[in-house]
Amino acid sequence: MDAVVMGNVDYNKNVMEHFRNPRNMGELEDADAEATVGNPSCGDVMKIMIKVKDDVIVDIKFQTMGCAAAIATSSMATELAKSKTLEEAEKISNKDVSLALGELPPIKEHCSNLAADALRKAIEVYRKKTA
Numbered sequence: 566m567d568a569v570v571m572g573n574v575d576y577n578k579n580v581m582e583h584f585r586n587p588r589n590m591g592e593l594e595d596a597d598a599e600a601t602v603g604n605p606s607c608g609d610v611m612k613i614m615i616k617v618k619d620d621v622i623v624d625i626k627f628q629t630m631g632c633a634a635a636i637a638t639s640s641m642a643t644e645l646a647k648s649k650t651l652e653e654a655e656k657i658s659n660k661d662v663s664l665a666l667g668e669l670p671p672i673k674e675h676c677s678n679l680a681a682d683a684l685r686k687a688i689e690v691y692r693k694k695t696a
């Protein structure tokens with residue numbers, strides 16, 4: 566058996582691993598930009614903070630209150646964005662995040678959209694600040 570049932574939802578091992586051991590979770594001191602996005606359908610709220618140097622995301626952290634899918638995708642999205650240029654990070658799509666995790670249950674797809682949205686929003690905030 567490689568799926569874990571939580572609240573009647575089957576998550577694959579990779580999702581559960583990121584949910585149990587999220588990467589880059591916490592507060593980022595002196596972040597250059599941050600963005601918060603929410604998802605009314607399951608009440609997920611995600612905040613992403615980035616630190617940028619020479620157009621590269623040198624550090625990234627997230628704080629997510631939400632379901633397992635929201636936390637796992639936050640963790641994966643921050644992993645994908647770390648050490649990338651702003652231009653590269655901006656191109657990380659919702660699909661990239663869910664593909665990197667394996668597979669998300671269809672009813673949890675809306676949760677997986679949060680992470681890439683928050684990331685793009687944080688980059689937008691940063692660009693506006695530094696324009």
Ligand SMILES: [Zn+2]
Nearest residue numbers: 607609632676
């Ligand atoms: Zn959710």
